[in-house]
Amino acid sequence: MGMTRDVIRSSLNGFFKGYQAFTTIAAIFVFPASLSVLLSESFIPSSTSVIAALSIRLHSLFQAAGFPETKFFSLLNIKLSQTIFSFCMSLPFTLTFLLLAKSCVIQIFRDSPRYGQLVVPHFSKFLPIYPSLFSTHIFNIFVFLSSNVTTLSLLFLLFNGADLFGLKSDAYVILLSVIGAIVYSVFIATTTVICNLATIISGMENCDGYISILKACILTRGRIATALALALPTNIGMTIMEALFQFRIMRQYRISGNFSPAIMWEAFSITYIHSILMVIEIIVSCMYYRRCMLLDCTNGEEEVEEEWRELQPEDKASCFV
Numbered sequence: 001m002g003m004t005r006d007v008i009r010s011s012l013n014g015f016f017k018g019y020q021a022f023t024t025i026a027a028i029f030v031f032p033a034s035l036s037v038l039l040s041e042s043f044i045p046s047s048t049s050v051i052a053a054l055s056i057r058l059h060s061l062f063q064a065a066g067f068p069e070t071k072f073f074s075l076l077n078i079k080l081s082q083t084i085f086s087f088c089m090s091l092p093f094t095l096t097f098l099l100l101a102k103s104c105v106i107q108i109f110r111d112s113p114r115y116g117q118l119v120v121p122h123f124s125k126f127l128p129i130y131p132s133l134f135s136t137h138i139f140n141i142f143v144f145l146s147s148n149v150t151t152l153s154l155l156f157l158l159f160n161g162a163d164l165f166g167l168k169s170d171a172y173v174i175l176l177s178v179i180g181a182i183v184y185s186v187f188i189a190t191t192t193v194i195c196n197l198a199t200i201i202s203g204m205e206n207c208d209g210y211i212s213i214l215k216a217c218i219l220t221r222g223r224i225a226t227a228l229a230l231a232l233p234t235n236i237g238m239t240i241m242e243a244l245f246q247f248r249i250m251r252q253y254r255i256s257g258n259f260s261p262a263i264m265w266e267a268f269s270i271t272y273i274h275s276i277l278m279v280i281e282i283i284v285s286c287m288y289y290r291r292c293m294l295l296d297c298t299n300g301e302e303e304v305e306e307e308w309r310e311l312q313p314e315d316k317a318s319c320f321v
Helices: 002-017 019-042 048-065 071-111 123-164 170-205 210-219 224-256 261-297 305-309 313-318
Strands: none
Touching: 002 019, 002 224, 002 261, 019 071, 019 224, 019 261, 048 071, 048 123, 071 123, 071 170, 071 261, 123 170, 123 210, 170 210, 170 224, 170 261, 210 261, 224 261
């Protein structure tokens, strides 16, 4: 808990010290990506044919694997279909605006390791980082797919093993469904954290692809609980904003059939808050990376807050050599 508290405190400190820079990044780069995420979820009710097609194929896959007809797998089927649809809708904006925002934030911390003057760097300074982030993000997509396949394979073994031993009662099915939900959630959350950290590492150390993934796995070894705890607040906040957007904006649009100026302003505000939370998530990942690098460089000894903030990028990179 001590490391989690220190990283969150330092992240908020860095955000407020560079408030103008980070809010500018949120307005210019992250805002389109946030809007694409919010709107992609809004298009789900009007894209029932696409969702239904995905759901039918996933249902056939689950049936072929021998998964029982339970509420857990029905819900998993629906959520996977919606997630695939939203992911495809927002992917172009993620690969452009969001990765540019991450490049910009990473460059800020590379230029100002001592929290001196946090300003938006020139385009020519953070643009060279973008190719590394792009290739790492593409690699992360395949890692994420592999994680889903691995988790479903484990669930396949779990449910078919139970069926082999004759555990077919409703109580056993419910118990296995709960276990399956926990296993799936932990796998996906862990993969998401590692992939996000891999993106930060690719920008900080100018590496990409599987190298970033391997370094992220090494860096989070023994610290995955801290990484999950750090990711929780911003993800909860973004989930609330997404739900609020659906309730306050899209619900009103479906009722009235148009957007009033007040609704437009509220939509802008919700999207901007969502953008700010995404920027804070990037900052937290950068701070977590710095903290882990310092602990590795000092053989796990706790240092004072000022020392780990001042760790230079070249010093951090040398820890992996």
